[in-house]
Amino acid sequence: MWTTACRRGPKCASYFLQRANFVPSTPVVHACRPSLELLRFYATNFLLEEAEDAGESMSQLQKRSTPPISLAKSLACLPDESSTPEKRRPLTRMELKRLIELRVKRRVKAQYLNGKFYDLMGSVVAAADTLQDSYDIIRLNSNVDLASKIDDICFKSLAEELASGNFDVEANTLMMVAKGRSKECLVLPKLKLKVIQEAVRVVLEVVYRPHFSKISHGCRSGRGHRSALRYVCQEIGKPDWWFTISMNKEADGNILSKLISEMEEKIEDARLFNFIHRMFDAQVLNLVFGGFPKGHGLPQEGVLSPILMNIYLDIFDREVFRICMRYEGISSDSADVKNGQRSKLRCWFRRQMKDCDDKNVNQSTDAVETRLHACRYMDEILIAVSGSKDVALSIKDEIIICLRNSLYLDVEDHADLFAVRKNSRGLQFLGMAVRLAAKETAALRAVNKLKDKIRLFAHQKQEIWDAMTLRIGKKWLAYGLRRIKESEIKSLGLSTPLLDQISQFRKEGMKTDHWFKDMLKIWMQDMNAKVEANEEIILSKYIAEPALPEDLRDSFYKFHKQAMEYVSSETAATLALLQSSTTNTESIPSTETTVMRIEAPINFIKRNLHRYGLINVEGFPRHVSTLVLQDDALIINWFSGLVRRWLKWYSEFDNFGDIKHLIVECVRKSCIRTLAAKYRMHEVLIEKRFELEQSGIPLTEDLETEMMTSDSPISDDDEALMYGISSSGLCILSLSRVKVPTRIFNCFVMGCTIASPSMYALHVKEKQRFPGWKTGFSTSIHSSLNRRRIGLCSQHVKDLYMGHISLQSIEFGALST
Structure with a gap:
């Protein structure tokens, strides 16, 4: 009956409402399912008891006349109550870049077949849409609005020129020569070549991003500078030895050939590799290992350098995992037992190592607790080893041999192997100082706070003393100059035997100010005052302090000496307490007593x-x-x-x-x-x-x-x-x-x-x-x-x-x- 009245029109619906003793003050909204709309109307215009009674009667009518309808259809029929639509937040540069990268990613995925990517240069890079997207990424990097006026670039003709192989790389480069005596030169890409490089970078990122190692950081999504340092502090833990690897090598033919052969395992595209060779020959591909700090956005780093460097050094990452498995997987049975349980993964790995003989197993028993950790940010590498020093040295030699022989990199072997707990200065990594320090307890913080207060109080008293003595020295200087000037006026009669004796050293025709300064210079040479920092210390230390009462000087220096002795004694006592606590609690894990800073x-x-x-x-x-x-x-x-x-x-x-x-x-x-x-x-x-x-x-x-x-x-x-x-x-x-x-x-x-x-x-x-x-x-x-x-x-x-x-x-x- 209810649905029939609604279908017949507004007159029948209003008649039914009048029969139900409901007189609405607003127009009735017609829909296929008016019950939800009426319930909303009841809640706003009638008493709660009437609305509940009306809801029960309506539900009985619906059960007899209409079949049940799903909640999704009911919500779809509801009108939009918002008078003003909600304004969407404009996308940031990062979100726009991800949308553009997603479009390129779909084109790259379409070229995947049987475990390899085919014809990426012709089908993806040399496409007008991809070049347009890479140009938009460049504009976003430049913080330029995408809706603004663009440069005079025809992406269709550029794509055809690139696909046909007629694109001249050298004509789209700029050589910058250093001014002055040095003849250093830098080759930079122009706008068109920059667009193509950006397209190649995005394509290579899509291909290789899922295959990079977890120890690799730098120029990756979610793995930047902070994630590398966070990995060092949280994942590496508290090793026994660590060292960094420094390399200095500019890419040559061997490195480029090794890089291309590595890329051929996942990409089959001769035109793409030929284009990389052409950029390398034009010196626009600036691939340098260890030549400068990475991540500063400098022009000599290039656009393709980060992704190509990560692809090339991924070989090193895999080698580190093999070394790690060899030292950690093949060990004695005592190293496999942890909390009363044997590591099944290590036992399985040991069975899979067919090339390990009994001799290698016996040698591995010396490194029972060997653990190897590595963190690589671009070409900065940190290696941490938990175990004996001999094992750490052998791991270091294997890594250096791998970088030299397999990757053709010049590695500096003068880097020392540092003991983590004995090296208080720490290790330089990513431009920061990383060190293992004792965890500061509440008692230690209280002692340090009191020590800092005493040091600050003594420093304040020293500043007051220096200011007072400097003021006295300046007054003495002004008084002496005034007396000498007054002694020249004979009518005043201020001549004294002392002044007459001093005036004997004055040359004829010399002004009083210059003569007085020369006298001070002679006096300073006699006092050997050149070692002091400035003139204020001379006035304070050599003139004012000797003229002060002896009791006053002795009392101040005694106070200052006692304050410094207290600070030094508390520092020594704190260090002794920390050393005794670490020696007496050898059973406590190092994670509870030390922390990485x-x-x-x-x-x-x-x-x-x-x-x-x-x-x-x-x-x-x-x-x-x-x-x-x-x-x-x-x-x-x-x-x-x-x-x-x-x-x-x-x-x-x-x-x-x-x-x-x-x-x-x-x-x-x-x-x-x-x-x-x-x-x-x-x-x-x-x-x-x-x-x-x-x-x-x-x-x-x-x-x-x-x-x-x-x-x-x-x-x-x-x-x-x-x-x-x-x-x-x-x-x-x-x-x-x-x-x-x-x-x-x-x-x-x-x-x-x-x-x-x-x-x-x-x-x-x-x-x-x-x-x-x-x-x-x-x-x-x-x-x-x-x-x-x-x-x-x-x-x-x-x-x-x-x-x-x-x-x-x-x-x-x-x-x-």
């Missing part, structure tokens, strides 16, 4: 702060002269980019408090003094004026909270797609007023068509040898890029400062075209 290189960071002009020789903040001519927003972005890199890289490290101290004491004050030098204003006034802009250089935790909550374009750890951007080094760009008549340049960033208002000069501060410490600044830029002029729009200068783009996004040959 990762620390940032504070001393090297301070050196770079001085090299880039943020601090002076004494360590005090100063203004950066090369930034004074730039806009206020760009100056602040330069300092903010440095802070953001430090917060991103070192937020999980154990000495992150020291990094925060550098941010507050050096970076922020240097930024304020740079703006003060630009406007010739006092620092307090500058800080008040730029209070809003200075929020990017924090005094508190504001920036950390902002970076955690905001959708930063570099927040993801997918180094395969964000290579060179997520950890790009900080480049210092000084504004160069270059007058170029009758010509307007666009921005040199690939994919950007905005006019460049200014020309900038790139300054190379240092060229560090591999491996280098990770400090937040560019550690290795090719010397040919020094003082190279580039045109950038204001947005991309900010992106380069903030780390949203890298130097790989800049087309250095745009000035010559």
Whole structure:
């Protein structure tokens, strides 16, 4: 009856509702299943008792008249109650790149047959759609909107030219020659070749990503810089010995042939391998092992270098697993027993090793507890061994022989084998210091806290004493100069025998100030004051302190001596307590008494702060002269980019408090003094004026909270797609007023068509040898890029400062075209 009334129209439906003593105040919504709509109407317009009675009557009517309908159909018939549709969040650069990679992945999977990929160059790379997608990835790397104007590139003709083999690789390269005496050259790809390289990179990533080893990190999805350090701390554990492997080799014909033969196991495509050979002959394929720190987004690293390096060094990863199985799988029965149970996997593996004779088994009994761990980030390798020193040395020799003979790499054999527990300085890996330290207990923290308080109190008293003696020394200096000047005026009658004796050393015609300074220099030479740091120490130590009462001097130095003795005694007692606790508790596992620590290189960071002009020789903040001519927003972005890199890289490290101290004491004050030098204003006034802009250089935790909550374009750890951007080094760009008549340049960033208002000069501060410490600044830029002029729009200068783009996004040959 109910459904019949609904089908007949609104009059019948309203008549039925009137008979049921329901007078709706809103129009009735007609549907195939009106019961849910009426229940919603009851809940909003009637009492609860009436709605329950009406629901029971309606359910009885439905049971008699209509068959049961599924919940999905009922929900499909419900109207949309939202008046305004929900706005979707715009996709980030990372999400857009993953969508593009997914489209390319489908094309690559279509070429898979019988365990191999066929004709990837002709069917996937040399396709207009793939080239368009790779160009979009380049624009996303350059932080350019995909809806903006594109360059004048015909992807269809480029695909035909590439498929026919007529694409000239050498014509699409740019040779950069170093200025000055050095004749170093760098070959960079132009835009068209860059598009093709990006397409090849995405294709190779799809093919080889599932086959890489778990010990491989760097330029991979989810396996970046942080994951490598996390693997060292959590997975490796507490080994007995460890060492790093340093190599220095530029790819030659043997390495390229080995790489191609390795790729032929999964890919059968002669045209793809021929194209790689052509790029290698044109010197545009910059494949260098150990030549420079990886992951800084520098142009000499290239686009294909990371994936090709991972493919080539995957041979090493498999060899490490074979060595691990040989040392861990073939051992005595005592090594297989753990918690009263025998390892079935080791027993099965031992049975499968047909080539192991009784001699090898007997030799393996010496390494009962041998464990081998490895972590590789691109070409930086860390090997950790749990066992005897002889076994660790034999493993090291086997790995070096494998790298030399099988992979044709030049390995430096002077790296020592370090004992993990006896090496307090730790090991350098990925630009950080990794070491095993004692776990700090509550009692130890209390002792260290009291010791730090006493040291701080003694330091404060020392500062007060130095300030007091310096003030006395300055007053003595001013008094002596005034008395000598007054002695020249004979009418005052202030001449004394002492002054007359001093004035005998004065030459004729010499002014009083110069004569007095010469006398002080002679006196300083007699006192041998050259060993002191500055004049203030001379006035305080050699002039003021000897004139003070002896009791006052003795009491102060006695207090300072007792404070230092207490600090040193507590330090020695703490070390003795830790050593006794470790010797008395040999049965306790090392995991309960020690912990792996990762620390940032504070001393090297301070050196770079001085090299880039943020601090002076004494360590005090100063203004950066090369930034004074730039806009206020760009100056602040330069300092903010440095802070953001430090917060991103070192937020999980154990000495992150020291990094925060550098941010507050050096970076922020240097930024304020740079703006003060630009406007010739006092620092307090500058800080008040730029209070809003200075929020990017924090005094508190504001920036950390902002970076955690905001959708930063570099927040993801997918180094395969964000290579060179997520950890790009900080480049210092000084504004160069270059007058170029009758010509307007666009921005040199690939994919950007905005006019460049200014020309900038790139300054190379240092060229560090591999491996280098990770400090937040560019550690290795090719010397040919020094003082190279580039045109950038204001947005991309900010992106380069903030780390949203890298130097790989800049087309250095745009000035010559």
